[in-house]
Amino acid sequence: MFLCYNSVKRVVCRIGKNRAGFQNYDLIYVTIMASDQRFELFLLLRTRRGIQRGYTMFHLLRQEGAARRCELVTPHGAVQTPAFMNVATCGAIKGAVSAYDLREIGCQVQLCNTYHLHLRPGEEVVRELGGLRAFTGWDGPILTDSGGFQVFSLAKLRNIREEGVTFASHISGARIFMGPEESIRIQSALGSTIAMAFDECVENPAPLDYAQASCERTYRWLLRCQEEMERCNARDGTVNPRQMLFGINQGCTYDALRLRHMEQIAALDLDGYAIGGLAVGEPKEDMYRIISLVEPAMPAHKPRYLMGVGTPENILEAVRLGIDLFDCVMPSRNARHGHMFTWDGVINLNNAKYARDDGAIDPLCQCPTCRRHTRAYLHHLRKAGEMLAMRLCVLHNLWFYNHLLERIREALDAGTFAAFYAECAGRLDRRI
């Protein structure tokens, strides 16, 4: 995930070719910094918006059908895609997983949440302490979600208006306001690599007229996000690397809404495009249909992110349909509840049948947990309420997700994705 000297040469070379998507940029300075025995790439760029530190680039390495094997180069490190982003909502992956565990489980990108970090500890604290990367100890790329999902998940505690959303803090009950400008300013202060646009994630099912009104508002919010992001980047541009902004497609399960909205946001030259508002209760066939519908309208030279998805099979299917980035709470949350992913399907470690099972969670797995511990031991730790049980289980599931994506990348590199897909489909999500 980090650039070695060879890949830096390659990057420079590609910039020199002036490829589509970054012809507005002019490379003026390159540094290679060694820290923690790894190399990081910092570039100073002259763009049409002035001189900025840091450079991002996204390029397609291989393609098989709609499935893409890409590389996203950011000032905070490169990301090989398709990739899974590990969810650390409040700055930590729940289940006692530390930043120093992340490298070991194959994490490339960490995801944090604007709403949660705004409430606690507050973005100014994080900014003072050097930004999220310094604060959390994770020195790779970080994506911050905008708080748009909380418009959905905290539906009982919020009120939406054109200007933005008023939440009753789920911690203190205090009223807090968050609109597009607030969300972007907070994300800028947090110093994430990628900021997400502030959107409304609409529940399913939703009436057409509501879905349409919400979708149009989300578009207006995106324009405001873009303006605010430019302001923030212009202000911090020579101090912090330029922060990326991803737009989010909405429109519930209405094809016309989805497609029109995607075409609208695709015209805005954002750094990446996300599909939001899926996996919120609709059948997975609907989800796949929306992805295939909207995918051709997504700019090919920008990263594509399917938000909040999903099960291993959801991810496999979405890669096949052309998605590059994923995040999901499922591996960590389900691990805390004993629900473990394996290459043969899903097991529930709480079940009595594992009390004397001396095998690893997954016999094929090389994760820190499976290398050392039996199902019987983990079953016992769970029953005994030991917090080590959660930690070991979360490490396994996250390893599984990150390595699922790694194997997908290997298959794409080798041109064998179709075979890999056929081997796994129908197997990963089944209960065993």
Place this chain on the structure above:
RNA sequence: GGGAGAGUUCCCGAGUGGCCAAAGGGAGCAGACUGUAAAUCUGCCGUCAGUGACUUCAGUGGUUCGAAUCCACUCUCUCCCA
């Protein structure tokens, strides 16, 4: 030896004549979880059988239309006095 109290379904523990197969925990068993208000939530939890039936509240016997609940004795445990 004398006195006081207590024994409830796997455990703890409510229940003092019908609304009791018996509150509430815990344990146990299973299920859910998709941009995290989640180490959470839901269901089952005496036995059979798809309305219901049957066997239970230390034991035995009794009172009553009806007893986990009242009476008698027995057993066990705890505490106090000698």
